[in-house]
Amino acid sequence: MTGTDLPGELSAVSDQLAAAGGRSSAAVLKSYDDHLMRTFGPPKRVFVRGEGCYVWDADGRRHLDLLSGLAVNALGHAHPTVLSAITGQIATLGHVSNFFATPSQVALAERLDRMVTGGDAGARVFFANSGTEVNEAAFKITRLTGRTKIISTEGAFHGRSLGSLALTASEKYRKPFEPLPGDVEFIPYGDVAALEAAVDDRTAAVVLEPIQGENGVVEPPDGYLAAAREITSAAGALLWIDEIQTGMGRTGYWLESQRSGVVGDIVTVAKGLGNGFPIGACIATGPAADLLGPGSHGSTFGGNPVACIAGLAVISVIERDNLLTNVTEQGARLADAITAVDHPLIDHVRGRGLLRGVVLRKDRAQQITDAALDAGFIINAPRPNVLRIAPPLIITADQIDSFVQALPGFLDQGARA
Template sequence: MSTGFTERYRSALMNTFGAPKLVLTRGEGAHVWDEDGQEYVDLLGGIAVNALGHAHPAIVQAVTTQLSTLGHISNFFASAPQIALAEKLLAVVGTGGRDGRVFFTNSGTEANEAAFKLTRRTGRTHLVAMTGSFHGRTMGSLALTSKEAYRAPFEPLPGDVTFVPYGDVDALAAAVTDETAAIVIEPIQGEAGVVVAPEGFLAAARSIADEHGALLWLDEIQSGMGRTGQWLASAPSGVTPDIVTLAKGLGGGFPIGACVGLGRAATLFEPGNHGTTFGGNPVACAAGLAVIATIEEDGLLEHVTVLGQKLRDGLAADPRVAEVTGEGLLIGVVLTDERSAEVAAAALRAGFILNNATPTRVRLAPPLVLTGDDAEAFLQAWPAILEEAFS
């Protein structure tokens, strides 16, 4: 990044993210270009946001068309895209034969904030969350996020929250009581480096929640909307939650989130309990409808399943890789040494954008439209990237 941009960034923006790695100027599909014209394959997708990549014609057309007719209207009124997207989300999420309702937000942390408030409407205040969890940066979402470095500067945080080891059924059963409002789980923990819930854990959580009259809340903000080759990462478990939170890939780069309530959770909110100025605006909902339609029409769920398997197999073949985790195009690479920062830097120099989620874990969350050629190019470059990082 040029010195001029560096100084302008430091002078104008709060220092919440540190210095940016690049100044990006344009994108197309799974490719982006920086200010110097250098091209990169985007294997992070804005952290699982750019489901259809950059400048996808379906999103461009949907947003442009909607904005030319009706942009913002406030929630005193409804719009056709808002209603249609809510209906479509209930169809793809699956209600398990129960009633369902949607509350739209602008982001993932706002979706989780809405869900947090929704759990308070049960009359209970205790929540059980997981170690390794990440649910957002607002005060309520942060209260459910286990990382001490994120939490400590802002304590005391709201809520009575108990953290249990991710995947530990016995610990979960011991923590949940008849005073517990909800259990909150990410089916795949993205921020932790793509850690997958053990088989049977979600089903056990469903049973424990039912035993104590608690809600089961699944945070699918990073893992949902086709990223794992299913609409929800939790789908293979057969578990129907009471609350699902979504965002990231839902708008394909346009800010939108959703808190979906099922069964009794669908009707816990009443007029005046919660609100948002921009949530559910016609333009964001038009973008969400375009994303879902494109995933369906272009067969992207199958594409993600096949290409994800190819990537995981190829990444695992190197001896410097201890394990590859994840499903579809949400992939974690566990290294044999704490070299993830070096791997991310070497990959960037080689023209590939990925993320060092933890010292030993690299995260990939590329656009669902990533091509086989781009995946193959990365796999061909992978051994040299590791060689540079481990040298």
């Protein structure tokens, strides 16, 4: 059906979309600057189409997406299974509000329960639309323990709502919005002794990322999560594991905490769960699962059937196509190949699976990222001396090799900038 076949208002909408899609990059960016709030800074490209691990900009240039929309597009762009699931669901039932249940909502909750607990301990799920929102739900759960103190870590990032921002360590994000919800203490990440000293009988929860993504893909020492589990359990505090960036297969496990054999009292996931369709889940286990009751929290769109069918489709494809193995294999290939480049600007590569940080000897990450984008490769610079690489879980060896072969040129350009 074309725009000329569509009746009335729908035809007008189609015509508007066609006109918008035909604009030049310069025209779109000018209108962006005129009409959108300046929360993200000037966009570097206007993208109009995606397929697999590639996206095309408004000028027709193809880019290899090695960032996955910030670790969101786990299955790449326009994945046929996800597309079919979403369009089939929205053509059947798109939204009913949280007064009612839908089969996809319940099925996804069951699957996430098994993912976190193995089906043994039992869990309850609260669905929302983003990582920030499910971290906000988790924050409210901690307040219902009868305690208020929360331990977070230096370098942590948990979101930008007032509650999740209170748990985020960056001064530049926090300062303009203070006072934030209180009784949050920050300790060094990965320091077991500091954690043990900080947790006491006032502590409601300890919130940890298994790998700190926004801090530059920082890994804790071996045994850190297991020690956190022991310390919180002994103090009667909750262990809250933020798997928003590390979860959904990103590191080669469904959840990075599974590598340590640790089950959190609260686990939050989002990003890769919907492959670009907005969804997040706060999963609580044991006694924490029953702390939120009727009226204590809510979300108009959370758990809608379209978002939940997207989550089910993502999980199904990861299982069907054995993508956890691909993540492990291609992640090792990526890290080893970058190390083998042996460029004087590279110090080392860290991270797990397909969440990698390339640590530089100088603060040239943004210049290198810009050079890569000009050459058709999307990465980013979470820190001035760190490149973050988080491609779709479907990435191939040939695609990785194409990036690594081009990398020395980007590094040279960055060193000269």
